[in-house]
Amino acid sequence: MSLLKKSFLGSFAPLLVSGLLVGQMATVAVAAEHDKHKGHAGHHSKSYAHFNKDGELLTPKDYREWIFVGAPVTPKDMNDGNPAFPEFHNVYIDPVSYAHWKKNGKFRDGTIIVKELTSVGTKESSSGNGYFQGEYLGIAATVKDSKRYANRPNHWAYFGFESYESKSAAAQADESCNACHVETAAFDNVFIQHYPVLRAAKPAK
Amino acid sequence: MSLLKKSFLGSFAPLLVSGLLVGQMATVAVAAEHDKHKGHAGHHSKSYAHFNKDGELLTPKDYREWIFVGAPVTPKDMNDGNPAFPEFHNVYIDPVSYAHWKKNGKFRDGTIIVKELTSVGTKESSSGNGYFQGEYLGIAATVKDSKRYANRPNHWAYFGFESYESKSAAAQADESCNACHVETAAFDNVFIQHYPVLRAAKPAK
Numbered sequence: 001m002s003l004l005k006k007s008f009l010g011s012f013a014p015l016l017v018s019g020l021l022v023g024q025m026a027t028v029a030v031a032a033e034h035d036k037h038k039g040h041a042g043h044h045s046k047s048y049a050h051f052n053k054d055g056e057l058l059t060p061k062d063y064r065e066w067i068f069v070g071a072p073v074t075p076k077d078m079n080d081g082n083p084a085f086p087e088f089h090n091v092y093i094d095p096v097s098y099a100h101w102k103k104n105g106k107f108r109d110g111t112i113i114v115k116e117l118t119s120v121g122t123k124e125s126s127s128g129n130g131y132f133q134g135e136y137l138g139i140a141a142t143v144k145d146s147k148r149y150a151n152r153p154n155h156w157a158y159f160g161f162e163s164y165e166s167k168s169a170a171a172q173a174d175e176s177c178n179a180c181h182v183e184t185a186a187f188d189n190v191f192i193q194h195y196p197v198l199r200a201a202k203p204a205k
Numbered sequence: 206m207s208l209l210k211k212s213f214l215g216s217f218a219p220l221l222v223s224g225l226l227v228g229q230m231a232t233v234a235v236a237a238e239h240d241k242h243k244g245h246a247g248h249h250s251k252s253y254a255h256f257n258k259d260g261e262l263l264t265p266k267d268y269r270e271w272i273f274v275g276a277p278v279t280p281k282d283m284n285d286g287n288p289a290f291p292e293f294h295n296v297y298i299d300p301v302s303y304a305h306w307k308k309n310g311k312f313r314d315g316t317i318i319v320k321e322l323t324s325v326g327t328k329e330s331s332s333g334n335g336y337f338q339g340e341y342l343g344i345a346a347t348v349k350d351s352k353r354y355a356n357r358p359n360h361w362a363y364f365g366f367e368s369y370e371s372k373s374a375a376a377q378a379d380e381s382c383n384a385c386h387v388e389t390a391a392f393d394n395v396f397i398q399h400y401p402v403l404r405a406a407k408p409a410k
Contacts, residue, residue, distance in 0.1 A: 064273070064406075065300075065303075067269070067270060068269070068273030068295070070295075070337075070338045071276035072330065072332065072335060072336070073335045073336050074332050074334065074335035078334040078335055079334055083332070083333045083335070084332050084333055085332055085333075088276070089332075090273070092273075098270075121399065122398075122399075125396070126385035126388070126389040127289050127294075127385070128279040128283070128284045128289055128290075129279065129283040129284055129288075130277060130280055130283055130284070130292075131277070131278050131336065132277045132398075132399040133275045133276065133399055133400070133401050135401065136405065180331035180332070183331070184331045193337075194326065194327075194330065194337040195338070196338050196339070196340065200269075200341065201269075
């Protein structure tokens with residue numbers, strides 16, 4: 001772990017920006033988000049991953065209105081004060097790729113998965129002792145694309161962002177991310193062992 | 206806490222049914238879910254809370270494709286083996302009420318919020334030590350309706366379900382639920398202090 005932590009923090013420290021909220025930027029309503037895709041006959045091939053002319057991933061928008069798949073928490077107080085990803089990870093998949101997953105049980109080309117980090121806000125509430133989400137800390141994203149990332153393991157690439165206001169990804173950190181995603185994720189680089197939504201929606205063979 | 210726990214478990218033990226997955230029932234795609242509401246000029250008044258002739262809340266469907274708002278975890282090992290709500294709580298609001306919240310900062314009549322419980326599957330992964338979601342345990346729901354629940358505090362009613370296959374709510378437990386929701390929730394019976402998605406989307410005054 002300690003090597004991975006160092007590696008991650010070295011590449012991705014800019015990701016962890018606190019106090020900036022993307023909520024204000026999410027002005028597109030849920031219905032409108034999906035409407036955009038209705039006008040296209042081939043809308044199921046449309047990706048939510050967008051790139052600039054230099055091929056850099058644009059900072060995802062409105063992902064809080066995508067499909068939530070699970071929320072691991074790696075609290076500071078369980079990781080010597082220094083977890084690789086502090087602390088809650090709210091993980092989302094874009095809705096068209098989710099629909100594809102439900103039908104085919106596979107992650108399509110163009111799938112984008114966003115991991116948004118929040119602090120632990122409190123450890124006690126009226127429901128008992130535990131961990132409760134606090135403030136947003138930053139996002140990371142991964143995109144599967146067999147053409148764009150033909151040489152990456154299973155065609156996934158991994159991105160960090162300087163801040164919520166960055167226009168595009170600050171860093172691509174495939175090596176450090178793949179170290180875990182290739183080796184220990186349960187299905188195609190994705191930790192579906194921690195994501196009950198994806199496991200339940202996967203069609204039986 | 207111990208009194209509340211007893212009260213909750215007494216009324217809601219049937220809620221905690223493991224091994225049954227609602228995922229297979231969720232056959233409506235995300236886009237289709239929203240399409241249903243497009244045909245209606247007054248779709249913003251349509252509620253996702255549906256009732257039978259006897260006024261019992263029908264078991265919510267497809268809520269995993271609604272808007273996720275936060276995921277507290279109250280693990281067994283932090284609550285003497287017996288948390289009031291074991292263990293992760295994945296909380297969702299219906300998308301039309303979320304759009305209303307983003308615009309108005311209020312929960313509209315007809316708002317439905319679902320809390321889905323999952324076990325802790327593991328406490329260790331390649332990202333570090335923590336809590337990681339395991340299997341589904343059951344759901345609970347709350348509905349705000351100023352006509353239907355004119356006499357309840359802030360017009361919210363609370364429901365438990367026998368199993369994922371129940372057609373309608375098995376129990377309405379307003380008294381035990383209100384004990385916490387009225388007193389300690391940060392806004393209109395809802396624990397937005399634990400739900401960063403709702404806090405960020407709330408418009409500035």
